[in-house]
Amino acid sequence: MVDTKKLESCVQSLGLQKIQRHIFLCADQTKPKCCPxxxxxxxxxxxxxxxxxxxLDEPGGDRETCIFRTKTNCLRVCSEGPILLVYPDGIWYRxxxxxxxxxxxxxxxxxxxxxxxxxxxxxxxxxNLAAKTSSANNP
Ligand code: FES
Numbered sequence: 001m002v003d004t005k006k007l008e009s010c011v012q013s014l015g016l017q018k019i020q021r022h023i024f025l026c027a028d029q030t031k032p033k034c035c036p037x038x039x040x041x042x043x044x045x046x047x048x049x050x051x052x053x054x055x056l057d058e059p060g061g062d063r064e065t066c067i068f069r070t071k072t073n074c075l076r077v078c079s080e081g082p083i084l085l086v087y088p089d090g091i092w093y094r095x096x097x098x099x100x101x102x103x104x105x106x107x108x109x110x111x112x113x114x115x116x117x118x119x120x121x122x123x124x125x126x127x128n129l130a131a132k133t134s135s136a137n138n139p
Contacts, residue, residue, distance in 0.1 A: 015058055020065035021109060023047065024085040025096065026075045033074070034081025039097070043082045044071050046098035050105055067109060080120070089114070090124035 011017060025047055027040035034040075047069055051057040056067045075083045077092070084096035084104065091114050093104060100118055108114045114122075 014068075015066050016068075018059045018065050019068045021089065022068045022070065022087045024070050024072045024075060024087070026073075026077070026081050026083040027071045029074055031074070033078040034083055040082045043084075043096055043098060043101055047084075047101050047105075050102065054105065054110075056105070056109065086114075088124060088126045090122060090126075091119055092121040092123075093118045094120050 025040070025044055026034055027044035029037060029040060032040065048057075051067055051069060055061065055063075057069065058066045075085060075092075077083045077094075080094040082096040084093040084101070085091070086093070086104075086108065089108075091108070093100065093115065095118060096104070100115070103115045104118075
């Protein structure tokens with residue numbers, strides 16, 4: 001039996017319907033390949049702490065959206081890490097150390113200007129979805 005009340009409660013408490021961007025960071029890997037385990041964990045702790053300090057991890061004040069973060073075991077790139085991915089932008093960053101994460105937060109997440117020199121792939125999913133939806137509606 002599905003506990004829909006519990007799920008609805010999570011949707012509310014986590015602010016899932018207010019997510020503006022979702023960040024995935026490769027850290028605490030089972031097999032650390034893109035960077036040493038402690039480097040990934042240091043980045044993860046920094047990302048978590050700074051999003052909280054800046055109040056970006058939950059809606060509030062004049063912001064109706066929030067930034068969600070997820071620690072992943074491996075993003076399958078496995079080199080030049082820590083690897084950090086921002087959706088829906090579809091921007092993949094390499095070498096996401098605390099120093100670079102601070103730039104990503106300030107320039108990309110707050111300023112809407114991605115940190116070009118650390119991007120190694122750009123593939124927004126929303127454009128693909130929009131194109132498919134559009135072609136499905138206009139055969
Ligand atoms: S171990 Fe980091 S991307 Fe695979």
